Amino acid sequence: MNPASDRDELTRGLFWPVVSVLGLGALILLAALGLYASQTGLSSAAAHFLALDSTHIWWYFTRAAGIMGYMLLWLSVVLGFAVSTKILDPFLDRPFTYDFHEHLSLLSLGFIVFHALVLMFDPYEPLSLLQILVPFTSSYRPFWVGLGVIGLYLTVLVTVTFYLRNWISMRVFRSIHYLSVVAYLGSLLHGWFAGSDTSLPFMQSLYVGTSLASIFLLTYWLVGLWQGRRRAVQR
Ligand code: HEM
Numbered sequence: 001m002n003p004a005s006d007r008d009e010l011t012r013g014l015f016w017p018v019v020s021v022l023g024l025g026a027l028i029l030l031a032a033l034g035l036y037a038s039q040t041g042l043s044s045a046a047a048h049f050l051a052l053d054s055t056h057i058w059w060y061f062t063r064a065a066g067i068m069g070y071m072l073l074w075l076s077v078v079l080g081f082a083v084s085t086k087i088l089d090p091f092l093d094r095p096f097t098y099d100f101h102e103h104l105s106l107l108s109l110g111f112i113v114f115h116a117l118v119l120m121f122d123p124y125e126p127l128s129l130l131q132i133l134v135p136f137t138s139s140y141r142p143f144w145v146g147l148g149v150i151g152l153y154l155t156v157l158v159t160v161t162f163y164l165r166n167w168i169s170m171r172v173f174r175s176i177h178y179l180s181v182v183a184y185l186g187s188l189l190h191g192w193f194a195g196s197d198t199s200l201p202f203m204q205s206l207y208v209g210t211s212l213a214s215i216f217l218l219t220y221w222l223v224g225l226w227q228g229r230r231r232a233v234q235r
Contacts, residue, residue, distance in 0.1 A: 161177065
């Protein structure tokens with residue numbers, strides 16, 4: 001049995017059912033929008049459907065994207081540790097874990113860029129492009145937002161090196177990769193201290209739960225590294 005070909009077969013089998021469900025959903029949405037627009041006009045129908053007339057809409061977008069970006073970045077870091085420590089090898093085949101880790105990093109970047117850009121349109125406290133690009137210049141909680149900007153740059157650097165693997169040495173690749181832990185830590189502090197949802201028990205549990213899992217994996221990885229070095233010295 002080849003797990004890779006099983007996975008390909010599963011993906012092919014799921015393709016048309018997923019496309020059909022999405023297509024049906026889109027058709028229903030368009031029909032409802034058309035019906036509503038025939039009574040109220042297209043622009044007010046669109047505003048109603050997407051809540052574009054709400055002053056909070058950009059704030060909702062940025063918070064949702066920030067939380068998604070954080071979760072995906074965390075998952076990517078966790079899977080990176082899983083690849084190095086082989087901790088998930090009994091459950092998942094390693095090339096899959098590695099690919100997933102790489103793609104999650106890219107996906108998290110998409111959400112984080114969206115999270116940052118949307119802030120330019122927030123009527124409550126709009127940020128300029130310069131404030132988004134230059135760390136610690138934001139008018140809102142400059143230090144904590146600055147950590148997010150640094151987290152973004154480090155995530156870009158780490159993600160780009162996935163695609164430069166053939167051109168750089170393994171040592172450089174690894175050294176840059178370790179920066180993802182700094183990016184994660186920065187984004188954790190950023191989310192906790194800049195976010196407006198931190199007072200919610202749900203968000204606190206999310207930050208604490210993800211941090212504890214990361215600390216566990218980091219410790220496991222460091223112990224493995226130390227044992228490996230000790231064995232090499234004894235030989
Ligand atoms: C690794 C990169 C980043 C991650 C993972 C991230 C994630 C988050 C999270 C989880 C929150 C809390 C949301 C909430 O409490 O509802 C947040 C808030 C915030 N982030 Fe980021 N962020 C990142 C980069 C940035 C960048 C580049 C900027 C641009 C200046 C930025 C600006 C903000 C602001 C202003 C808030 C407060 C929004 C609010 O909740 O009112 N973030 N971010």
